Amino acid sequence: ARPKVGYFYTGKKGNQLISEALKKMSVKDYKAMPVVIKEESSVYDAIVMMFLEDVGTLAVVNNRGTLAGVVSRKDLLKVAMGKQNLQDIPVSVIMTRMPNIITCHIDDPLIEVANILIQNQIDSVPVVRSIENGLEVIGRITKTTITKAFVELGIDKDV
């Protein structure tokens, strides 16, 4: 029987409590706004959008509005070093293309997505939802998102 002493021993260690608290943090509560570009846009336009929105990765969508690819600052830097005219190259030529894209869902635990970022050495994962004929992009989880969540964890909350 539970001892009647006004408090309740859960039998859990500190680390277990921490790992349980982390598992409760979900993509839904932390995801950033999606930043998308159409696949017929030029590499030049992609770079401009990346600076204007101050993001490191863009989601590329097709004319049905579903996820076609992703393009990173690294991809764009590689092309920008070449001699070609950046306004002549469509972003679809240099993007990482479906189905080679790792995505996540709104109910995934944030810690799982953080692990995906590390294991796959990527900076960002699009948050998607299945719609007819493809995936709709509804957000993104980046290393910035995770760093913000980490900072927030350190704030003493009275719950």
Added chain:
Amino acid sequence: ARPKVGYFYTGKKGNQLISEALKKMSVKDYKAMPVVIKEESSVYDAIVMMFLEDVGTLAVVNNRGTLAGVVSRKDLLKVAMGKQNLQDIPVSVIMTRMPNIITCHIDDPLIEVANILIQNQIDSVPVVRSIENGLEVIGRITKTTITKAFVELGIDKDV
């Protein structure tokens, strides 16, 4: 008096445990290797090094070997879009220059550096130590470092 019931109630909530665990994580235990380039190197060389080392930020050092500046993937992308020959531009022309660089020290709590990354919207902070005539670069803390630390927190450890 402490109740003699074979266990010990600390009176701490889960969130308090997390924030205490976080305060114990220090830069020393998580910092990544520094990646440095000399200030007379070209922008072209900086981009090549960034790809070879697969990092997002380089520390730039002067001929005394102390910190002179930092250069990010974003800085390099901006220059690469221009019409200039990247081999003709020294990295010192485009870098963020001392003393406008935020640095951290080996004994700083990781959570404080994470907060610095977010507040200043930067991806990386060099870890430095004071030597004669300047700062020696001994590591770096990036959003990748923080994401790794976050993932590690979520792993159940038997302590």
